[in-house]
Each structure stands twice: as C-alpha cells, then as structure tokens.
Amino acid sequence: MDMNKMPEGMDHSKMHKGNDQHKGMSEHDHHAMMIADFKKRFYVVLALTIPIMLLSTMIQHFMGVNWTFTGSSYILFALSSVVFVYGGWPFLTGLVDEVKSKNPGMMFLIGFAITVAYCYSVAIVFGLKGMDFFWELATLILIMLLGHWIEMKSVMGASNELELLVQLMPSDAHMVMPDMVHDVKTDTLKENDIILIKPGEKVAADGIILEGESYLNESMLTGESKPVLKAKGDKVIAGSINGNGSFKVTVSHAAKDSYLSQVVKLVDDAQKSKSQTQLLADTAAKWLTVIALVTGIGTFLYWYLTGQTLAFAMERMVTVIVICCPHALGLAVPLVVAKSTALSAKHGLLIKNRTAFENARKITTIVFDKTGTLTVGKFEVSKVVSLNKEFKEDELIRLSSALEQKSEHPIATGILQKVKDLKLTIPQAENFKAITGQGVEATVEGKTLLVVSPGYLNENKLAVPDGFTANDTETVVFILIDQKLAGYIALSDELRPESAEAIKTLREENIKSILLTGDNSKVAASVSKTLGMDSFIAEVLPHQKLEKIKELQSKGEFVAMTGDGVNDAPALAQADIGIAVGSGSDIAAETAGIVLVNSNPKDIVSLILFGKATYRKMIQNLIWATGYNVIALPLAAGVLYNQGIVLSPAAGAVLMTVSTVVVAINASLLKVKA
Template identity: 35%
Template structure:
C-alpha cells in the first residue's frame, strides 16, 4: 500500500451482536477482509470489530457486510466496558430458559419412557400431555439454538447449534407423528429388550434432555465470559469523567473529560483523577501513580513535571496543560492492551467449535445416507427414519458440551474452598507447560501498605515520644507515608495537634504539646537545622535498604528518623521456594525502582529482577519471555498488571487487588496467602487433565456409536439413553475434582 493511500485510511470500530462462538467471529472477520481497502480483526470476547478501512469505504457498507454474514452491527460510540454487559444479559436469558426447561423435563422424561416401554399405561389424551410438557422446551427454551441454525442455513454454514436444532426438531417431529398417528395403545413386548427395541418411537425426553443439558453448558459459559469482561469495565471506571478547565479570564468550567482538547489547561484538586496526560504549569502535589506504573511511593509533581491521566492527586492543587487526550493517553493505551490481550485468547476457538467444523456436516451426511440406505434396502420408511434419527440423536453433542463447563464448575467449587477461583479454560490449556512464574511486587509479594520499620532518635530523645509527636503532626495528612506513621501509634496514645499545615511535596508542620513539630522529606526538614551524625547515618542506611526515610524535628532540633517500607508477606518466601522446588523459573517484574526491587527479591529468594517497567513494558517483557519459548504464569494485583495478566499464558490475580487485575486474570487467589500460588497451579493442571479426559470420552463415544446407530442396531430411545449415560460419565469424572487437596493429589 502506498504512502498516499495509507494516509487516507482510518480506524473504525463496530459493535457486533449475534455471535455465539469463535467461529462466528472468524466468519465476520473473513467477510470484512474480502472488501478492498479493509483490514479487520473481530474480538469475540468483547464483540468488537476493529477495522482499518480506506477513506472511501463507508461505515454503513461495513455494517451491511456484517449483516449479510448473519449478524448485527452498528458504529461503536462508547466502550463496551462503559455500557451494558452483553454476556450478563445473555446469561440471564439462558438461565430463565434453563429453569423452565428443567422443571418440565423431569415429569416429561418419566412419562415418556413409561408410555414408550409399557404402552398399557397410556390413558386417553396421553399424547397431548407429553406434547404440552415438551412444547415449551423444544420451542421457546431451545430457540437460541434454532435461531442460530436458521441463520447458518441461510449462509450455508453449520455449527454445533445446527446439530442440536436438527436433533431436537427431528426427535420432536417424529415423536409427535408416532404418538398421534401410529402408536398402539395396547401393543406389548416380551421382555425388556424387546420393549426397548420395538416400542413406539416416542422419545420427546431425548429432545428435551438435549435442550436442558446444552442450555446448562451455555449458561455457565456466558456467566464466565461476563466476569472476564469486567476487566475493561473496571478499567474504564477509573478514568476521570470530568475535567475542570481554566478559562482565559481565570475562571473555571467543568466539562466532560471526553471534550478536553490538547493544549487546554485544567485544574486537579486533592482526591481527583488527572483527566489527561500533560505538563504541570502551576502547583505542587503528591501524585499516587501506583495504578499506572506500580511505583509504591507517591511521586511529587511540580511545575515542569509530566503527569499521567488516570493517576490521583493526593494533596495540593495542580494546573495541568493537556498534552495527550482521549485515545492518545497512556490510560487509553492500557485499555487497548487489555483488549488486544483478550482478543488473542479469544482467537483460540473452543475445542468443541473446532470439532464442529467437520463433525456436524459429517453427521448430517451420515444421517441422510443412513435413511436412504434403509429405505432402498427395506422400503420401510419408519425403519429408515428411526435409524437416521438415531444417528442424529447419538451424535448430539450433549457430553461434548458438558465436558468443559462441568469440570470448571467442580474445580471452581473446590478452588473456592482452597481460596482459589478458576475463571476460564482457554489459558489453562497451556498449564502443563508453564515453566516461568513472574511476580509483581507491590501488593503481591508485599502487603501494598507502607509500614513503619524503624525509629532512630538523637541522644536524649525517646523513640516512643518522637513517634507519638510525629504521628500527632501527621494525623491531618492524607499522604500514605503519613498514614503509616499514624497507624504505628495506638489511637488511645495519639496526641492532639493544632495549627496543622501541609506543604505539598515536602511534609507537614503542627503544634504538638506546646512545641512545633515538623515531619517530612529529610532535605526539607533539615533546612536551617543541624542533623546529628547518628541520624545522618540512619538516613543513609535506610535509603540503602530502599526504605522511605522521614525526618522529625521538634522546634529547631532534628530529633529522629522514621523509616517506612512496604513489608514482605510472610508467605512469599515459602511460595517462591515451593515453585523453585518444582523446577519453575521465578522472576520479579515491577515498576518500582531497582534498589527496592532487589531488596524484596533477596528477601523472598527470587534471583531474577526486572525493575522500573511501565505497564506496556510489562506486556513486552511477558511477550519476550514467550518468544523465547517460555510458558509464562503472571501473578499480580494492580491496575498496571491487568494487560500483563491478560497477555500471559496464565494470569493469577490476588483477590484483594484491583478489579482490573481480577478481571484480566484466569485464576483469582481469594486469600492474600501466596502459598495458594503453587496450589492454584496444581488445581489448574488437574482441571485440564479432567477436561481433556472428558473431551476424549465424549468425542470418542460419538464416533464409536454412530456406526452402530446407522446399522439400525439402536432404537432412538436407546440412543437417547446412551447419550444421557455419556453425559453421566462426563459429570462423574468432573466430580473427582472435589477430592483435590492442598498437595495437588486427587
């Protein structure tokens, strides 16, 4: 493509509805890419089509192509994370259909089998009773499958919905025909085998059973997808919704953040999120950047400093000139990183969908050939239809559809007991090969809360007294380091302070017990004061340990040093050691400074450290490790970890972390105890073994049973019972996960 043409391209995003599987997304993507001047990528997870189109390609034309493929599309105005969750809406709809179908299925199954096997039990109007029980199930409850099957028919394609719809429709139609037009109310058979193989073909319970089982699988799948999509919704919720713009006359006006323009100046006050990336023009403040960079300590912002949208001003007032707004901000880039990482996973279609591409058309062809062969050989229409229907029924993907959801359900329940929540199955396919575990620092290996680690005082001063005076002065501060000092003193022992004053980026002063107490940066507190040699040495030692150092002065005398650090979790070292015993490579990946990162790594036993990395850099590190052939598990908790968690082969999020990290990860560690990391990996491996076993059984069963059904050796009633038995075996195998224990034994 020439430069002149390239400059005329634009990016368009469409919300696409009606997709039910990864194959649907691939179909839409292929249709769009056939247009000249169009390069499209369709994300099934977010239901968004991202299109780079030539300037002369109209958006309406793109929507028309999607609609011709059998789906609905409209230009995207807001991010899906800011609107209604389509997966939650789908899950609610499926649940309503599932409940109704399950309630009606129980009496239908009992009566249908009884009437078919023992015709003497039939009473006047029995066929109407069965029809009344089955009709809501095979029509309204099964409508999602029928709708997709009809759409597939219009476009000459097939999916699992096609096979489900045909099986349900055929079983229902033939059962009604048999019940109303051919069934004998008095026919008897000698022995149970004769009853089963020669009884009237009334198996409405087969049609209803397929509907109930597959609806259950689809419901749990939709619910899991809804939770996974919460990463984008949580991330969008953190952005500033409004911006206070400074007018030319010095006045202020609040506008939506989306209307902020590059070059405009806006005001940010304590507690507010910065609306855009920009340059500080006036003011000083401490800015909490941990959400975006992972830096545990607030960063001081003063005139000339750059600030990032999505970070929060803790104290002070800033006047910022917008340098990057809207989609150009680093925050928007983070959202795109999460979207792209999730799209990469969504491209790996479900195993059942991949099988369906060949399996469904093959089954339909076999059923047609079976009917034709029996009709040609015997001339018996009933026998021909029964054999063909047995093929369709025995091939219905009930067990195949249950193979993954049931294992995930049981594993999720057992995991909850162990403090682990398994969210999805896609990334778990790589769990056996995981050889590298990457840890975030703040909030993952550490508590994420600054804690006082030491109080060193000058001669003639008591450590308790200095700490109590410092805590009293900091009581009115919102700064995290100030809060750490206050929390180190019992509330009952906290002195009162007067004339409190905070100096942005420097510290605080207050009158405590008749003396002026100054607490803050060593360079600020020591200005004009003499620092005792012992306190200067304590400062250097604390900074060497990557601790935050605060000076305390009473009147004109510097009397103490308070060291503050993010404490390492008690369970961190044991968890790292357990992983290393299993032969796994451990890496510390953090946005914090190198000195702090090295200190934490040494404390927990990690040899490899990658520090001072921004969120996009974390994604690049994960990608680089994967390019080296590593299969990577990422453990994190912060907003800045979201893209990396989504991009790793396996993401593990600390349950007390941010919603973004939890939404982007595949495994949630509900407890803060890091011992659950090796346990989670063990449970994930056990879950994948169970899913693979289920899939092999379900598919192998269908392949083996189809020839038997085609040979006329299976009455559709027996085929339905066999299908149910296959589902029972799949569920039973999944239930074995309930015995998984802390050591990974089953």
C-alpha cells in the first residue's frame, strides 16, 4: 500500500478481488463497498474466532478445562486456515502489491506477521514440537479488520466533505426552448443556453440572470451566510439554492468550467498535494517499516539464541512487527489534510497550495490591498467638478463613462452607475489604451480623453487645479480633454463593517497589518487610522507593490499579501503567502496559494487561525503516532520480560488499532472558527 495515496483512505482499491468492474463508480461508492467488505469479513472471523479460542490448548489451560479430543488440532487448523485466507486476504494481497511496487509498508508488515504465525502453527499441527499460535492469529486478524473498518469510516468522513460539494450540483436543469421548457441533464448545458430556476431549487449552471429576481443562498459555496438578492444582470453560481422567486438564467459556460467544478477540482488537488509536514510523515512511515523488520528479526534471534523456545521467539517477533505498523503515522497528516481542505472550501477559503496554508501560522505581517478587501469596493460618485466652462458636470460624466465601460475597476463601476442614475447615453470610445496603474485613454467623439489618477498629474508635471479639495476618504480621478484639465470626479468607498474587528484580532495574534494602495496618502491615512492598522503605504503603482513586499521581507517579516489577483499578481507571487480575494470565477488567480471567495477581511483572520489549528492537529497526530511506538515497541520486544510484563500479539494489535483510531478521531475534531 502506497502511503502517498492516503487522503482517500488507504489504497485499499487493490485489496480484494473483483474491483475492476467497479472502475466506473464514484470514490464515495467505492469506499462504501470497501467498508461493507471489511464489516462482513470482521463478522465471519468473529464467528470463527470463538471456536478457535475454545479449542486452543493455552486458553483451555487458562480456563482450567481440557476439551481436546482426537482430531481437535485438525479442526483448529481448518478453522484457522479459513480465518487466515478469508480474514487475512486484504492484508495478503496488500503485501503482494507492496512487494511488487518495492514499497513495503503497513500491509507488508501485517501480511508478514500473520503468515509467519500461520506457517509456524501449521508446522506444530503436523509434528513440530511447541505451542500453536492459532488463537493469537485469529484475534490479531479480527482486531486488524475492526481497526481498518473503523478507520475507513473516518477516512470516508473526511472525503465526504468533498462529496457534499460535488452533490451541490443538480443533475437536471429546466432548459427554456422557444415553445416549451424542457428538462435536460446539467452536464449537457452550453454557453448562452437559457434555463429556468424555480423556487427552492438549486441553480444548475453559472450564468447571468435574464429576467426575474430572487434571494439566493450561496453559503455552501462562498461561506456568506445571508441570502443575497439577485436581479436581472447579476451573476449566479451553480449549486446556490434559490429562495421564493423564479428567474431565467443565461448560461455562461459548460458545467465542467463552472465555479463549483473548479472548487471541487481545487479541493481534490489540494487534498492530494504534498506539504512539508506530509513529506515528513511519509519519511517517518518508511523508516518505521524498516525499524519494524530489523527489530522484529533482531528480537526473534535474541530470544531464540538465548535459549527461549521457538514459539516464544516467534511470538515476540510477530508482536513487534504488528506494534510497529506505521498505520497511524500514515494517516496522521492525510486525514487532517482531507478534512481541512474540504472544510475550508465550505467556508469560502480555497487552498491551492498546501504548504502556503500550513505556513499561515508563521505570518508576522499582512499587507492589505484597500479596495474591495477592507472597503466594500463599491465606489459612488460623491461630486463632479468642472474646470472648463465648455464642459458641464453631466457632460464630464458622460464622456468619461465611454472610457470606463470596458473596465472592471470599482471606480469605473461608480462612474457607470452615476451615468445610469442620470439616464445619459454612453458614447463610443476608440483607440482605447490603459495607462498602467494611472488610468485610461481613448478617443471619444473626436476628442482625446484621459481619465487619470493624481499620480499621473504629478508625473507629467501638471498642476493640480486651484481650489481643489478632496476629503480624506475620497478617491479622485481627473479628466483631461485634448491634454487640458477639464475637471475631476470624486468617489468614495465605505469601509466594510467587519474590517475593524479583523484588524483587532490580527493585533491580538501579534500580526502587523499594513495598508498598501495606489490611492492618495490622505485616503490611506484615514482608512489606516480608522481601522487601527500599524501603517500604510500609499500612491504605489502595481510594479512598486512587489518592491514594497521585498522590503518587508528583507526586514525578516513573513509576509502575506491580499489582493484582487489582477494588478497585484507580481506582489502576490513575491509574498510568502499570496491570498487572492474576489468572488466568482476568478478562482484561477494563478499566483496566489489561497483564494478567498468572499472579499471579507474576517476570512483572512479565519484562514490564519484555521491554518494554525490544522498544523496543531497534524503535529498532535504525528506525536501520538510515533510516541506510542516508542513505549510499546520495547514492551513487545520483551524488555520487561523478567519483570513479568510482556505484550501478546493481540494486545499489540489492540494498541496499534487504538493509536490509529485516536489519530482518525483527532483529525475529525478539526473545526473552522467562523
């Protein structure tokens, strides 16, 4: 069994025959079938173990009875053979697979231990002097089957979180045809199809509302607990649950490209990806396998060569090997990984890079991009000032909207909203050009028009107009028409209600918060002071953001950067941990290790606290999984034999199973602090 495949439970797929026909089934069904198989084997072995124990000489001695009769040893042999072959089958096939892949581990050790015990006992039945091992063999297999059954249920619990995300997608959709509504399979939907969403149903595809409105519950996808009102023109995400209204949606893309499919893929990839902690656990498990074999054989030789019976030496070897099975160790990290990744996704934290997530515990400084993270990100025009009699305020808004209609920037959205409110017609723009970090330029109605930031005026030595005032929370853009300053538009963006609380929690965790923005110093200072942040860096162009991050790192800070992933991409890549914020299908913010679906600063705090909790769980599990071996292994080898303390193979199996179950339960207790 390859320990590296552990998040899906162990690689039990090869552990019994007849699995090839199930290749088409989901992992969930496959797991359920495996659990049922272990359960059945457990009960059959349990029924056979009772007569095996009653027929065993040692148990009879212990009970003070003598039930031996002619041929009783052969009946014992026959029953034990069934237990060995039927009950031990998963472990024996596992042993063969591990030998083939030259990767001995858990299954190799169990398979080896039960084979040694069985072969030796058979030799006793057919004439070798000594005590047979049949009852130890039966109880050992029984406990191993029980341990695997319980542990697979835990593993399945962790994988279930991902399965729940998959199940969010409805299988059918109501497709709107010209003459009727026709039910089709969700995975057949294409871009620009129109579907109808009825009250209480799940949205079948990502898209834009064509007509109608309703409140949608997106909590399973974004972690946003309040239902959100969606009306014509709004984006909807597949898997969200509709309230009481009904509406039609124009499908944006096929099901496989939907937000939910991308989340499921991300979660799946992250569960399979390795972090430093996982690699550490894998190495430890490999070493434990080597230690088990060397110590087991060494123990056997020591007792046998110092005059103990062959039976006693064999028993010590089998117990050592069983105790040493690196099972708990193999599960210690993957179970926490599977649980944490899926839980995060349900709370709107999408982990793309496991190491980045585990390193969240080391963060000393968080650099926040202001717009849309600490603020709501909805700019509203607070005033329009004309500096040229030729152009009235409404005309300035109308002309500048031509440049902004192609932009996704919050400032553009604010200007376009104002145009809508004033019921103005947006003119056409030609020769459109973006000036990185400073604004946009185009030709509108034959005039060269620029909508730019104050930084552009400074850089191009243009004077700021007399009487120009902007309060501390306003962002201003200037309008140049044919290279002459025609006026300016001031927009303001309100702070998110959760921001102050998030900054306060970071301070309690001894994490510095720094505001990094292209906005003017006055706005930055006001926001920083209001929220109680440690400092701010203002009027920074996108390429300078990268330099600022490097500067902080050179001072020994472990820096996390949050940004919208577009103009912040270089800085996100440079930061020790890049956190992309922004909902919807911007999920592929390639440079970030973590994507926050909601642009909520509280989610960043949750992420850090959850990263710490996850790391703690992994370390707890690793300590438990290795610690019990340190104590149990010498006892199994018989170090305290002269003091009358010795572990039987069955007791070894119980200890091994208990350690695995403790690790599984500990992983399942992981929670996200909302």
